[in-house]
Amino acid sequence: MDYRKEILFDEDFYDVTDFISKHPGGTVIEYYTEKGEDSTLVIQQLHKRSKEKVKVMMSALKRRPASDSEFGxxxxxxxxxRSLTxxxxxxxLELEKEGYFEPSSVQAILRCMxxxxxxxxxxxxxxxxxxxxxFIGILLFSVAHTRCAYLAHELGHYSNTGNCRIDRILHSIFYGLGFGLSAxxxxxxxxxxxxxxxxxxHDVDLDTMPILAFNAKVVKNSKDGKGFMVQNQAFLFFIDTFLVGFVWKFLLEPKYVLKRKVYxxxxxxxxxxxxxxxxGFWNWLFITWIASILVLGHYTLSxxxxPVTTEPKHFVEYxxxxxxxxxHAPWCDWVMGYLNYQIEHHLFPTIPNFRLPYIKHRVKALAEKHNLPYIQYSYLEAWRKMFTNLYQVSTELKQR
Known part of the structure; x- marks a missing residue:
């Protein structure tokens, strides 16, 4: 039988069987060919800056109306x-009308400068x-690496200048030169x-084995969960962050760019x-270590x-x-590059990050209306929960 792959978009099914290999965003599109998945909002939000291009691509695909029984x-x-959507x-639409998606040229220049x-x-x-x-130079370089990573994050979402081509070029330059990684x-x-x-x-950020396990369910083999690194991950975390960065810098990233010829x-x-x-080698080593702790450490707080899931969820529920x-404080906004507004960022990934503090109350109101939690911790409490989780996961894996 000719098995066709379809995605649900705006209550129509689109045949993407032959388009998957051509999708500019990679194989993520396959996630939405599974039963019960709806790609409408994720396409709307991740492709905000290229919606006209998306329309052209979608119009070239064969589509058919979807019945409720086919939604899974x-x-x-x-x-x-439907109510949540x-x-x-x-x-x-309100935020768009009020200009929250518009980038600021002043902010863009200041971030780069x-x-x-x-x-x-x-x-x-x-x-x-x-x-x-x-010593001061090492600290300044480490902070520069961290700020470069936050800037690269903004560029990767095309929300720094708002011009996809310019942001993509700057992303490659800043992320490559500043952090040694592939945009x-x-x-x-x-x-x-x-x-x-x-x-x-599905979420590649969970794939940190054999160095770290943020959830016991990511460990498929009980023997792997009893290894020295995972069993001591709460105590070795600041070393583990360097090891993860080391694997990226010298294995995964070079392999990726060479295979795809991203010049x-x-x-x-x-x-x-x-x-x-x-x-100097030792200066570089210490700078890389400190920057890895800051960048990867702050990522873990979000x-x-x-909890992890195996079931389909609404885009907003995720x-x-x-x-x-x-x-939510100005000092934390700077230290975490506005990624302390992680809920807001995941809902609206193309809103320039400096605008996220201004929409938090409206996002919280959306959560309250639909009986969804709006989870926020203090900076220190987030670190405590992260380390507690690492220790609890190690204990769970030890008892398997």
Whole structure:
């Protein structure tokens, strides 16, 4: 039989069998060919900056009307999902009308200048033969790497300048030069994370074995869960973050860009190591370690201690049930690059991050209306929950 793959979009089924291999966003589209999945809102939000291009692509696909019986959901869930979609779309249109999706040229320039300034001052300090200045230089370079990662995150969502082509080029340059990583691979893996956060076998951010296990369900073999690294992950976390970064830098990222021949990423990554050579191996090592702790550590505060799922969820439910906000305060906004507004970011990934604090009350109101939790922790409490979760997962795996 000729098995065709379809996605549900705006209550029509679209045949994507031959389109999957051509999808610019990679294989994430296959997630939505499964029973009970609806791609409407994820396409709307992740492709906000290229909606006209999406319309052209969708119009070229064969489509057919979808009946309620084909949705793979019972009547109560289907009605709830439609109500949630209606209210979320209403909020989306309101925010769009009020200009929240519009990037700020001032913010875009300041973010880039801040990163370059930190790198420049750090480089001057590292050139000093004074031990104190060298230490300051390492700290400044580490912070610059972290700010570069946050800027790259913004560029990867095309919300810095709002021009997809410009943001894509800047993403490759800043992420490659500043962090030594591939922007193309980031967009590929990060889109899958945004599609279904904390969904087993779908969210690539859960794939951290054999170094870390944020949930016992990601460990398929009980023997792997009893390994030294996983059993001591709560105590080795600050070493584990470096190891994860090391695997990315020297294995996964080079393999990805070489296989796909992403030349701009290659050149930028090469430039990172050329500059690293001139600041010295040990300086580079400490900078990479500190930056990995800051970047990966802050990532873990948003998802890792939240429950995982194997069942289809509404796009809005993923944000409220499987992500959490950290402290809403100006100092935390800067330290975490506005990723402390993780719920808001997952609902509206193309809103420039500096605007997220201004929509939190409306997002919270949406959660209250639909009896969904709006989870927020203080900065220190989020760190405590993350470490507690690591320890509890290790204990659970030990008892298997």
């Amino acid at each position: 959901l019972n009547t109560a869930v289907l009605q709830r999902n 209606e209210d979320f779309t209403k909020l989306h 801040e990163t370059l300034f930190l790198f420049g001052i750090g480089n001057i300090a590292l050139k000093s033969e004074n031990t104190t200045f060298t 193309s691979r980031w967009r590929d893996t990060h889109s899958r994370h945004h599609a279904m956060p904390q969904r087993l076998n 701009l990423d290659m050149g930028s990554m090469f430039g990172h190591y050329y500059m690293s050579y001139h600041i 998802h890792t201690f939240m 944000a409220f049930l499987h992500t959490a906000d950290s402290e």
